[in-house]
Amino acid sequence: MSNPNINWAAIDTNPKFQALHRKKTVFLWGLMIFSVIYYFMLPIGAAYYQDLFKTKVWGVINVGILFALSEFVVAWTIAFVYSRKANAEFDAMAQEIINDVNNGSIR
Amino acid sequence: MSSKLNKFILSAAALSSSGAAFAGNGAVADEFKWMTFTVFGVIIAITMAITFWAARTTHSTSEFYAAGRSVSGIQNGWAIAGDYLSAASFLGIAGLISLYGYDGFMYSVGWLVAYITVLLVIAEPCRNIGKYTMGDILAFRNDPKKTKTVAALSTITVSTFYLTAQMVGGGVLIKTLIGIDYEISVIGVGILMLAYVVFGGMKATTWVQITKAVLLVTASIILVILVWSPYGFSLPDYLQAVVSDPDVQKQVTKLLGDKATTMTPEELGQRFLEPGLFLKNPIDQISLGMALVLGTAGMPHILMRFFTVPTAQAARTSVIWAMGIIGGFYVLTLFLGTGAAMLVGSEKIASVDAGGNMAGPLLAQFLGGGENSMLGNFFLAFVAAVAFATIVAVVAGLVLAAASAMAHDIYVGVIRGDKATPKEQVVAARVASVIVGIIAITVGILAKGQNVAHLVALAFAVAASSNLPAVFLTLYWKKCNTTGIILGMVVGSLTAIGLVMVSPNMSYPKAIIASANKVLNGEPAQPAKEAQPAIQASSFACELFALEGCVASKPAQAASAEKPAKLGAAEKLTKLNEKVTTLEASIPTLSADVAALEKAQADLAKAKKDIAATEKARAKAEDDLKKFEGETTSIMGLEKPFFLLKNPGLISIPLGFLLVILGSMFTRDKRAEEMWDELYVRQNTGINAEAASAH
Structure with a gap:
């Protein structure tokens, strides 16, 4: 399995790898930044927008509770979105590169 | 406020302050103890059977540290959830909700x-690059000996804090639940955990975690069904019942103090579902949030889990499962x-x-039928046994992480220059586990009764300020090199530790002595106060540090009525005892008047309860006075905190990142740059990743 003769620089400059790298970078950073912003909205909202958080919307349930619950839903959604994208797209792209390396088209 | 905040992260640690009051017996009544021990025995027997089974296939280093990389994604997801749902989050968060609501x-x-951080940036690259430890990842394109030494020191530091x-939390928890002596509990936890680790390695640790996580989640689901079903599983109806509950309203009244006087019962109940009863400093919360969001991905026992699965895809699956289980569990905790x-x-x-840590176990007891029922005590015994298994399993994971750093990074990597034979490596791993285990037991016993609340916060802060910047930048930034990593990790962790040492987490004798004196000698009457507007800190730095010339921020104060003087403990006790005597004398004369008799009996019960509470407070105050007699400063020589946040992350995390970047920019490391292509291609494709061992 271990192959010491792999030309890593050649793979790195290969257009297929570059495409994978670009796609992954944009996608991962996008999700990461979104999730961090969404998360920190909770303590900030609870501290500085208390009137909004206290607004009752469904029986005794207020915006604050719904927002906290939405944090869970958003975290799960991010996990789901990422895994779908990675399973469908990134894995296939990586596999193609591995195949190219194994059959000698990248060296 | 400081004493309340002391219960912040920790939960596990909060137990330490209250455990002493519960000496001798525990939450389980004596006649039901046999049941608790039976359930404990069954769970220990199951974990021992797992260890015995795992030991038969644990011979090589890969098997010992990484379960032969044969754990499936779903299994690893449950094990991560098990590692994470430690006593702190399982007992602690339910407790915080029961006391402070929203x-x-x-x-x-x-x-x-x-x-999310673990999933998006850490899990898969680590699986593709790493072997057994964080040191392996850092050593990939940097000076192996230097980075492995720093990585191992940081791993051992974080693991030891946690x-x-x-x-300490476990020892106190077991004492509170069933009354076993603290030292015996600690030694028991230590020996059990060592048995899992030394004989069964990662495989036993993983399966003990899985078993425990399944038990924990099952128990929680049953309890939630029992709690929620009377309301037809309707969320608004259920929360309406919470809001209308007199006990809840009473708790809010207690938390709000003066402010509660103008509120109706419904408003008080509703307040339980609104923010601000516990977390009062948003900057501190953001600081804690940063430490959590970035620190988890740098926790060595979590990182290590990704070496146990066969592929990066399985690592991904395991985080997804872990997120489902952990998130679902926290929703149940509500x-x-x-x-x-x-x-x-x-x-x-x-x-x-x-600290509220007994909320879950007490709820279980209530739902089973209460204190004197068979089923109630069975439920309590079950939850207690799961809590015990939780502590043993989490400690096992931590010991394994620390032992791998000691044996694999320091001994094999640095001392033997990667030239140890496979057999020698396994022996080193087992010896290191025993050493770490003995250290854990010793430290646990020495730390009895100590304030360890800051240690969990500190573990996350060091992981986020030292481990994460180094791992993240070596994986994603070409110019990152040895100098940067060493500089960032050393400064990041020392800053985090240093700031906590001068933070409100530590014990400040002056404040403790003052509040103890208040309990013993009473307080003078206070005149009515007018409402005070909020005060802004004079600058952002003043929010963080007690600098000279700073005006500290203060929230707005509502107007308060005049307060009468409070009695000292001794006077209060005399008064209460007089009351008891009068009431006891009056009861025989009241036999004709049922209503009056009932009232007198209720008053008597209340007075007796007050006496017990006052005596407890007096004993604690006297203890504190004795403990801090003649001291005026904390162990750092401060009278009051210099750093005003409980969590150092806000400062130490950016500093850790900055120094890795600066150290790398001002030095050149040819090897680090040459190896970049290989590292980057490998982490993205999994070419040449460590394969699963065949059985």
Whole structure:
């Protein structure tokens, strides 16, 4: 399995790898930044927008509770979105590169 | 406020302050102890069977550290959840919700969001690059000996902090539940955990975690069904019941103090579902949030889990499962916490343990039929046994992480220059586990009764300020090199530790002595105060540090009525005792008047309870006075905190990143740059990743 003769620089400059790298970078950073912003909205909202958080919307349930619950839903959604994208797209792209390396088209 | 905040992260640690009051017996009544021990025995027997089974296939280093990389994604997801649902989050968050409502629930969110970082940036690259430890990842394109040394030191530091908090918390927890002596509990936890690790390695540790996580989640689901079903599983109806509950309203009245006088009962109940009863400093919360979101991904026992699966895809699957289980569990905790507040009552929960850690176990007892019922005590025994298994399993994971750093990074990597034979490596791993285990037991016993609340916060802060910047930048930034990593890790962790040492987490004798004196000698009357507007800190730095010339920020104060003087403990006791005597004398004369008799009996019960509480407070105050006699400063020589936040992350995390970047920019490391292509291609494709061992 271990192959010491792999030309890593050649793979790195290969257009297929570059495409994978670009796609992954944009996608991962996008999700990461979104999730961090969404998360920190909770303590900030609870501290500085208390009137909004206290607004009752469904029986005794207020915006604050719904927002906290939405944090869970958003975290799960991010996990789901990422895994779908990675399973469908990134894995296939990586596999193609591995195949190219194994059959000698990248060296 | 400081004493309340002391219960912040920790939970496990909060137990330490209250455990002493519960000496001798525990939450389980003597006649039901046999049941608790039976359940404990069954769970220990199951874990021992797992260890025996795992030991037969644990011979090589890969098997010992990484379970032969044969754990499936789903299994690893459950094991990660098991590692994470430590006593702190399982007992602690339910407790916080039962005492403070909304804020406790909000607090749980960060612990889940942390896994997004793990999923998106850490899990898969680490699986593709790493072998057994964080040191392997850092050594990939840097000077192996230097980076492995720093990585191992950081791993051992983080693990030891976390371990100590778990050991102390565990010892006190077991004492509170069933009354076993603290030292015996700590030694018991230590020996069991060593048995899992030394004989069964990662495989046993993983399966013990899985078993425990399944038991924990099952128990929680059953409790939530029992709590929620009377309301037809309707969320608004259930929360309406919480809001209308007199116990909940009473708890809010207690928390709000003067402000509660103008509120109606419904408003008081509703306040339980609103923010601000517990978490009062948003900057501190953001600081904690940063430490959680970035620290989890740098926790060595979590990182290590990704070496146990066969592929990066399986690592991905495991995080997804872990997020589902952990998140689902925290949603269940909302019901456990509010259910306990409503059914058991916050007052009772806090009387058993001031940090609220007993909320879950007490709720279980109530739902099974109460204190004197068979089923109630069986439920309590079951939850207690799961809590015990939790501590043992989490400690096992931490010991394995610390031992791998010691044996694989330091001994094999640095001392033997990677030339140890496979057999020697396994022996080193087992010897290191025993050493770490003995250290854990010793530290656990030495730290008895110590304030360890800051240690969990500190473990996450060091992981986020030292481990994460180094791992992240070596994986994603070409110019990152050895100098940067060493500089960032050393400064990042020392800053985090240093700031905590001068933070409100530490014990400040002056404040403790002052409050103890208040209890003993009473307080003078206070005149009525007018409402005060909020005061802004004079600058942002003043929010963080007690600098000279700073005006500290203060929230707005409502107008308060005149307060009468408070009696000292001795006078209060005399008065209460007189009351008891009068009431006891009056009861025989009241036999004709049923209503008056009932009232007198209720008053008597209340007076006796007050006496017990006052005596407890007096004993604690006297203890404190004795403990801090003649001292005026904390161990750092401060009279009051210099750093005003409980969590150092806000400063130490950016500093850790900055120094890795600066150190790398001002030095050149040819090897680090040459190896970049290989590292980057490998982490993205998995070419040449460590394969699963064949059986």
